[in-house]
Amino acid sequence: MRRTNNKLKLLNPAIQTAVAILALTSGGAAYAQEATGAPPVANAEEGVNKVVVTARRREETLQDVPVSVTAFSADQLSKVATPDITALATALPNTTLKASRATNSTLTAFIRGVGQADPLAGFESGVGIYIDDIYLARPQSAVADIYDVERIEVLRGPQGTLYGRNTIGGAVKYVTRKLAPQQDIRVRAAIGDYGQREAVLTASTPVTENARIGGTFAKFKRDGFGTNFATGRGNYDKDVTAMRLSAEFTPTPDLFIRLAGDLTQDDSSPKNGHRLIVGRTSGAPILSNEFDTRGNLLYAMGRQQDVKAHGVSATVEYTLNNEWTLKSITASRRDRSYAPIDFDALPVVDMEVPALYKNEQFSQEFNVTYTGERLQGVAGVYYMDANAFNHFDTILAGAFPSSTYTLGDIDTKAWAVYADGSYNVTDAFSVSVGGRYTVDQRDADVLRQIYLGLGGSPAMGNPGAILFRTDTDLRGGVLSRKDKKFTPRVAVNYKLNSDHNVYASYSEGFKGGGFDPRLNVVGTRIPLATARAGYEPETIETYELGLKSAFNGGRITTNAAAFYSDYQDVQIPGSVAIDTNGDGRDDSFAGVTTNAGKAKIKGIELEAIANLTPNFMVAGMYSYIDAEYKEYIVAGVNVASQRVFQNTPKNSANLRVNYDIPMPVFGHGGKISLIGSASYKGATAQFETPSLLDQESYKLYDASIVWTRTDGKVRVGLHGKNLGDERYKTAGYLFPTLGNEGTLTAFYGNPRTVTATLEYRF
Template sequence: MTTALTRRALRLSLSAFALFLPALLPTSVTAQETGARTLEEVVVTARRREESLQDVPVSITAFTGEQLDRMGVLDIIEIAKSTPNVTLEVSRGTNTTLTAFIRGVGQQDPVAGYEAGVGMYIDDVYLNRPQAAVLDVYDVERIEVLRGPQGSLYGRNTIGGAIKYVTKKLDAEPTAKARVSLGSYNQLDAVISGSTPLTDQLRIGGSIARLTRDGFGDNLTQSGVENYQKDLFGARISVEWDATDNLSFRLTGDLIDDKSDPRQGHRLTTGNLTGAPILNDVFDTRAGLSVPEQSVESLGGALVAEWTINDRYSLKNVLSYRDDVSYTPIDFDSLPGVDLDVPAVYDNEQFSEELQLIYNGDRLSGLFGFFYLDASAATQFDVILGTTGDLLSLPGLNANTSGNVLTDSWSVFADFTWQWTDEISVSLGGRYTSDERDSRVLRRSFIGGTTFGGNMPTLFATTSDFRGSKTFSEFTPRASISWQPTEEQNLYFTYSEGFKGGSFDPRGQTTGAPDIDGDGDIDEADIFEFMLFDPEYVNSFELGLKSSWMNNRVTTSIAFIYADYTDIQIPGSVGLDTDNDGTQDTFVGITSNAGDADMTGIEFEGLAQLNDQFQLGWSLGYLDAEFNEFIDAFGVDVADQRVFQNTPEVTASTTLSYERPLALFSTPGSFAVITSLSYRDDTSQFETPTPLLDQEAYTLWDLSFVWEDDDGRWRASLHGKNLTDEEYKVAGYYFPSLGLESSITAFYGNPTTWTATVEYNFQ
C-alpha cells in the first residue's frame, strides 16, 4: 500500500484521539469505590506462581482472554502487533505452521531436524514442532509472551523465549457461551463453550469451534480451489476433579481438523520458459500441484496433578501426549506445469513428563523440576521436475527426501528467589539438559512423478542414506536481582544463558560431503561431520524498570537488553544439478554453525488511564542485531553481507480507547471505540538480503466498535483489520536458478477484513 495511505491512516487516528483507540495491551480497567478509574493488577504465572506482572523481573507481555475477545483477535499471530521485538507469521506454503522469532532468535524452517528457537506451550505442555501451532483464539484465559532464554522454571529449554497459551479453567457453576461471527470473504465462525459440575468435586466442560472463510484470492489453474481460504474444526474438553482439599487433577484434550485449501505463492518474476506474467492480485496463484490433498490433523491430551503437601510444599506433575500430521502440496514455481513441485508430509509425535516440587516460604520461594521428552519428527517430500501435462503420468525426475529425527531429552532445573530485605530479592536458577538425536536421512531419485497419491514411480538411484546419533548436553544458569524501593517501582538486572541442541541436516546429501579431515578420502567420519550441526548459545543481559505512576493510573515497563549469540545454526538450501545437464533439478541442505552476533536493544511498554473514558497504550521495540562472523559454504567470512532474518530493527504500536455508558434497547451497557496502529520496520526474509522478497516498513491500522451490557450477557462488536489494505510479505521462496521457470514466490499478510460478532453468555 502506498505511503500516502499510511500517512492518511496516521492522520485519521490522531484526529480521532478524542474519540478512539485500546488494543492488545496487557491490562484492563476497573472502577474503584471512589469512582475514579485505575489500572487493574495483572496476575501472571511466568515464574510458576501467581505474581503481579509489575513484580516479575522478566520481560513479559500478557493478554487476557477478555481483551482478546474485545479486540476480535482471531489467531495467535495477531498478538505480535503490540509485542516489542516479536515476529509471529504463518510459515510459507502452509495454513497452520508457526514461524516465531523473539529478539532475533527463532527458526523459519519447519522440517524435521530443526528445533524451534521460541517455545510454544498449550497450558503446561510444550509443543515440540511448529505444525498446527498457529492457534486460533477461543476459550482462552490469557496468553503470555516471555522474551529471552527460558529453562530454569518449567518445561523445555528455549533459547529465544516462550509463548504460553492458557485455556480457561472450569467454573464451579454451570456456564455456557455462544459466539457467532460474520465477515468479509464470507467469513462464518461459530464457537460454543460451556461447563457443568457433576458433583461438588467433579466438573466437565469444553468448547467446539467451526471457523470458515473464503479465500483472499483464487487458484486460476485448479477450478474450485481458493487461495488463503479457511476451513477448520476445533474442539477442546476438560475434566477437573478435586479429589481432596489438597489434591486435584485436570484432564484436557484438544483436536484440530483443518481442511483448508492449500496456500500457494505469488510469483514475483515472469516465467523463464513460458513467459508466464506476474499476476495483478498478490493473493491469486496459478499453482498446478494438487497432491497430496491438503489437510492438518492435530490432537493432544494432558493430565495435570497438583498436590498441596502443606503450607510450604506442593507437587505438580504434567503428563502429556501429542500427535499431528500435515499433508501439503507446495508448488514452488506456482505455475500449471510441473517444474518445481514439492508434495510433502510432516508427521510428529511426542510424549512429555514434567515433575515440579514447589516451595513457598516466608522469604525463600522456588522449585525443583524434572522434564522428559520423547519425540519423533518425520518429513517426507518430493522435488518433481517436468514440463507440462498430468503430474501422475509424467516421466519427470523426482528427488525424494525422507528425514526422520528422534529426540530423547531429559533435564533437571531449579530456580529460587530469596527475599533478602523488604526491598531486595535475589534469584538463582539453572538447568542441565541432555538431548539425544537419532536421525536417518534417505534421499532417492525416481522417474515417473510423485510418491504421493497411490502412485509409485520407478526407483532410479539412492543418492544418500545417512544414519547418525549424537548427544548434546549443557548447563545453563540464570541469576537476577530485584530492588523495589517502593511498591510502585521494580528495578531488576537479569543474566541468563540459552542453549539449543544440535542435530543432523534433514536435507543433507552424503554424496556432497567434502574431505573434512584432510586424509585424502571421504569416509564415514567426513559424512557424519558434514551432516551434523552443533548447538547454538545465547548469553543474555537485561536491565529493566517496571513502574506504576499517579496512583496506579499509569504503568510502564522498560528494558535494556544485550545478548551474545554464538555458534548460530544457519539452515540453508542450495540448488543441485544431479544429472549434469546444466539445470539445477533439486536442492540439498547445507546447515552450519556459521554465525556469531551481538544484539542490543530496548523494549518499552506502557498503559495510561487518561480519564474515565480514555485509555492510551504503547509499545516500542528496538533491536540492533549484527553478525560479527558469518562463514559461508565456501569458508569465507561474509558477515558484512548478512542480516538477521524476520527481525525488524524497530517495532512499535500505539493504542487508545474511548468508552462510555450507553443503553441499547433499554438495556444498560457500555460502548467502546478501539483503534490501534502497529508499525514494523524493514524486514529481511533470509540472512542474505533478497530485494524481491524483503519487506519494506509498513503500518497496520485496526479499528473496533464494541457494545456490552452491564450484566455480562451480551456483547456485539464490529472489527476492521488492516484498514489501509497494506500489501506486505510475510514469507517466501527464493530459488532463481532452480528448475526451468525460476521460483521466486511470496506469501502475504491478510488484506482489509471486517468481522461482526455477537456473543451471548448463558448465566
C-alpha cells in the same frame, strides 16, 4: 554521514510513535481498567487492578516479576476479535509470529532475533510454544485459533532455566480457562467479508460437588482472499474445526485434578504463493492481485491437504500446606499433515513438493513450589520422548526432469532437572538464582534418492518409478548425537519504592544439535564423517536491565528493558540449488545447515499503558534491535558482512486507544467502546541473504466498535483489520534458477477485512 542519515530515516516513523506514547504516559489523573494482562487482582489500598502472570511458574504480579513479559487477557482478546496468536505480534516488542509459507497452521516464531523458519523434521524452534505448561515440540498446528482461553503470556529472552530446551529466544504460553463452579454456557459467532463465518460454543457444568465437566466446539471458515486460476478454487481460504473437552476434580480442598483433550482439523485448500518473476520459459506474466495464483498441485500421497492435531493431558496439583505445592503434568500429542506444495505457482509441473509430516510426543514433568515469607521458588524434573517424521518428493522439470525423494525420521529423548528461587534480602531488595541441566539425545534416519521423470517416487504414490541414484542413505543408527548443557539464570531486583522496580539479569539458553533431513552427501560432496556429526548446538547469553514503573496509584504503568546477547553457533538450515552434472545449469537442490559462529544482538523495549480518565485508555509499544553476525564461515571465508538476521525488523511500534461511552440498549445498561490501533514494522528480511522476498517497512491500522452489556453477558462488535489494505510479504520460496520457469514466490499477510461478532453468555 550518509549511513547515519539513512538510519535516522528508518527510525523516524517508529520514534515518532514512541514519543507520542511517552508523552501520553507522562502524567495526569487516571482510573483503573483492565487494559491488558491476565486476570486482575484487586489492590485494596489503591483500588487498582494488578495483572498476575506465571512467567516463573508461580503467580506474581506483572510489575514485580524481573522478566520481560507481556500478557493478554481473555477479555482483551475478545474485545478486539483477535483471530489467532499470530495477530498478537503487532503489539509485542521485538517479536515475529506468523503462519509459515504455504500453510495456515504451521508457526514461524522469532523473538529478539532468535527463532526458526524451517518446519522440517530435524529443526526445532528457538521460541517455545506452550499450552497449559505443555511444550509443543513441533511447529505444525501451532498457529492456535484463540478460543477457550484465560490468558496468553509472551516471555522475551532465553528461558533456559524454567522452560528449558529450545526457548533461547523466549516462550509463548497459551493458558486455557478453568471450569466455572456453576453452569456456564457461552456462544460466540462471527460473520465477515470473504465469506467469513465462525461459531464457538462453550459449556460446562458441575456433576457433583467435587467434579465438573466442560467442552468447547469451534468452527472457523472463510473463502479465499484470491483465486486459483488453475483450479477455480479460492486461495488463502480457511476451514478449521476445533474442540476441547476437560474434566476437573477436587476430591479434597487440597487436591486438584484436570483431564483434558483437544482436537484440531484443518481442511483448508493448499495455500499457493504469488510469483514475483515472469515465467522463464513460458513468459507467464505476474498476476496483479497478490492473493491470486496458478498453482495446481492438489494432492500429496493421493490426499488433499489435510492437517490434524490432537492431544491429551493430565494435571495433578496437591497443596501440602500454605508453603508447599506438588504438581504433575503428563501429556501426549500427535499431528499429521498432508501438504501438496506448488513451489512454482504455475499450472505446469516445474517445481512441486507433495509432502507428509507426522509428529508425536510424550512428556512428563514433576515440580514442587515453595512460597515462604522471604524465599519463593520452584524445582522439578522433566522428560520428553518425541518423533518427527517427514518425507516428500521434489519434482523438478528441466533438461534432466527428476523426482527427488527425501526422508527424515528424527527421534528425540530429552530430560532435565531444574530449580529457580528468589530470596527477599530486604523488603526492597531480592536475589533470584536458577539453573537447569539438560540432556538432549537425537537419533536420525536420512534417505535421499533421485527417480527419473516427473511422476514422483514409490513412497509418494508412484510404484513404477525408476531409481536413478541414491545420494544419501544414513539409516539404521548411523546418525546419533547427545548434547548436554547447564543453563543458569541470575537476577537482582530493587524496589526504589512501591511503584518503581528496577532489575538486572543474566541468563543462558540452549538448543540441541541435530541432522539435516535434506542432506545430500553426493551432490555437495560432504565427507561422511561431517554428515554423521550433524550440526552443533546453539547457545545464547543475555544481559538485561529493566525498569517497571507505576504512576498515579498504578493507573499508568511503563515497562522498559535494554538487553545484550552473545549468540553462538547459530543454526541456519536452508536449501540451495546445485549443479550435479557440471553443465553450468542448476538441476537439483541440497540441504545446507550452517552453524554461524558468532552474533551480537542488542536492543531496547518499551511498553506503556495510561488510563487517562475512567473511560479513556492509551497503550503502546516501541522496540529497537540491532542484530549482527560477527562470524559466518562459508567455504572457509567469513561472509558475516554479507548476511542479515531474518524475521527481525530493527524497529517496531504500536499505539492503541480505547474510549468507552455509557450507552444503554433495549433497556439494558452498557457501554460502547471505540478502539483503534496503529502498528509499524521496519524492513524485514526473509532469509540471511537479502532478496526480492524481503519486505519494506509498513504500517497496519485496525479499528473496532464494541457494545458490552453491563453484566458482561452480551457483547456485539464490528471490527476492521488492516484498514489501509497493506500488502506485505510474510514468507516465500527462493529458487530462481531451478526448473524451466524458475521459482520466486511470496506469501502475504491478510488484506483488509471487516467482521461482525456476537457473544452471548447464558
